[in-house]
Amino acid sequence: MNWNAISFDWNQVRAFLATVEEGSLSAAAQALGQSQPTLGRQISALETSLGVVLFERVGRGLEITPSGLELLDHVRAMGEAAGRISLAASGRSQVIEGQVRISASDVWGAHILPPILHQLRDTAPGIEVEVVATSALSDLRRREADIAIRHVRPTEAELITRHVRDSTAGIYASPRWIARHGRPTCADDLNDACFIGFGTDERLITGLNSIGLSLTRQNFKLISESGVVAWEMVRHGLGIGVMMDEVAQTTPDVERILPDLPPFEVPIWLTTHRELHTSRRIRLVYDLLASALSGSLPASQISR
Template identity: 60%
Template sequence: MRFCMDWRSVSFDWNQVRAFLATVEEGSLSAASRALGQAQPTLGRQVSALEAALGVTLFDRVGKSLTLTPSGVDLLEHVREMGEAATRISLAATGHSQQIAGKVKISASDATAAYLLPRVLAELRNRAPDITVEIVTSNALSDLRRREADIAIRHIRPTEPDLVALKLPDTPAHLYAAPAYLARFGRPRTVSDLADAAFIGMDRVELMIEILHQHGLTLTPANFPLLSANTVTCWELVKQGLGIGIMSNWVAELSPEVERIDPPGFLPIPVPNWLTTHRELHTSRRIRLVFDLLAEMIGDKGALR
């Protein structure tokens, strides 16, 4: 059951309210103290004083981690309105427009970072030019709970209870080749035509062979003369005609110089995608803006609008 209180009947100390709001939006007491230019112990005392004044617990504290309680969530929507009203008054007095500023760290695979994020970031620059984005490029999972990133684009569903995730459209992976490769070796008409084809190997060949076998294609390690754990490198090798590549349609649709060559009997490989952030960080205005923009620019078929 959601805790509810008539907050309008409570007398607020604005410094305490501002400390609470900054802690939520920055994700931690240490980050909030830096944002407000206050000592962390002072900020912590202000949050504790607000809890005492209201007679409720606003944060669950586990070690150094802070998680909003239901009471904290209920209060947040009210004090955020107060904060926005105070900002509007200040901006009206100084003649400035409202801005959203600060750093957001996005974790994504090398292919996503190289081929997909630039279009999103171009739009972000238009909407919020004072947001600074740091891209954590890695094919490994970034640990959001350790603040290695604020937002992650993952291929697996997160299981951690303190993370929130949005399911993005799957991005089917197909077989692609450049015209130069097809001119030398011909276009495959059946899966058997691929028995002697050269493929560009991504990461572990044994895993690729297993996955491709599940989708109708039987290959051996001899089919992979070129290997790289870097997806961008693999894709460039495909574009230059050195072999057949397996790539999601997100990336391939941005590369008109390659052709889809799926023969009958080959089943596209579904690649799941999840947009993930920490539950506390999702309450930050700048992180929420970036999170929502990433979700907005993913079309129904997985291609960026």
């Protein structure tokens, strides 16, 4: 369809653009100072005049259609032009504001994200960040978070995923534990040791055994769903733990044991939903996270 050949009602266009950028009719209505029914009628009128469907309802939310995405490039240019006129008239600078929810493990939330959030606050002080600290996989499609940092590649086709990099993890203990139990010199020395578990993930046991250990669930006498709690148990000498090397290197009172064992590879995936294409604040945070975690990556490494 030739969008440029169609005459738009700017109020209808503005209602469409606000709904895309705010993520819901209610938020768009609040941003524009209108009632939600009025905004809904404007979008319906725009759909009628164009003869296309711009949004589909998914659960309680709205999802932009391919026709809506095609229209978006044109109306966004119109909106930016209108914004430039307004800014020129008022002398104000453009700001990016609003909430972005980042889902990450509590270890990441405590040790990795804080310096990145400092940079984000300097770059876009109008953005409000909520860190959803959980080891569970937040469902981005249900808007439990806007961006997720994961160690397993997401398989949902509608998500946008970037492989940021591969980190490494090793086996760590505190000097207190070593003084009490002796310094291990080979993998067999750990077969009767007490390990600190993160949840009940069998992959940890499988991974440790793959590098030469012979562990069972009986080795895991202390378990916590919280990675931060489990790591503190290691730091206080209650057992042995596995941790990302970049976290361990900044943690006092721990040291790597059996450093000649192969390290664990820890893939890092940065994931968001399709709103990355439509929300400037989510795009800004997503790009800043990717840059901070890995350096700039070419656009070809972003996959659908």
